[in-house]
Amino acid sequence: MDGTLAALFLIAGLTDMGINHCGDGGCLAQSPETERFSISAGDVDFQKATVSKELYLRYDFGRRYGPFQPVAGASLTADGTAWIGIGAAWTQRFAGDRAYVQLALMPGLYSQGSGPDLGHAVQFRSGVEVGYETSKGVRFGLSYDHRSNAELSGVNPGMETVQFRVSIPVK
Structure with missing residues (x-):
């Protein structure tokens, strides 16, 4: 996978920002959003082979700037690789606001541990999640993401994860 998810x-x-958010308050006007804590787990793939399991924690801040919600995340794999980053998510709801698709882009820092050499400590995590939100605001989703260093070094093999995520509103 290349930079397709980031694009x-x-x-x-x-x-979305140009169509729905460029009103009197500006295109990146702050508005409230549901604050959430997420936990997900799944497989880590490298060079088309499953190489480890990952636990990923994410916090979605309780506000948006235009269509973008700030998010922060951290992950740890069974083989000792770690990643921590901060970025933004964009969410589109459908099916009576119960179903959603979410795209996220988060630059962060990667520690190799005993895992794959991704070529650089800076890794961009871009992902997509499709899921369902209950009437109480709890989300259940399937996510796929890609990490790469965006050609910051000559070595840039990338790594993917497929996970099941549960997101719980904080308030």
Whole structure:
């Protein structure tokens, strides 16, 4: 996987911003959003082979700037790799606001541990999640993400994860 998910995040978010968020308060006007804590687990794939399991924690801040919600995350794999980052998510709801698709882009720092050499400590995590939100605001989703260093070094093999995520509103 290349930068496709990052490009989709930018295209969807900026298009939404231009159509729905550029009013009197400006295109990146702050508005409230549901604050959430998420936990997910799943497989880590490297060079088309499953190489480890990952636990990923994420916090979605309780506000948006235009269509973008700030998010922060951290992950740890069974083989000792770690990643921590901060970025933004863009969410589109459908099916009576119960179903959603979410794209996220988060630059962060990667520690190799006993895992794959990704070529650089800086890794960009871009992902997509599709899921369902209950009437109490709890979300259940399937996510896929890609990490790479965006050609910051000559070595840039990338790494993918497929996970099941549960997101719980904080308030």
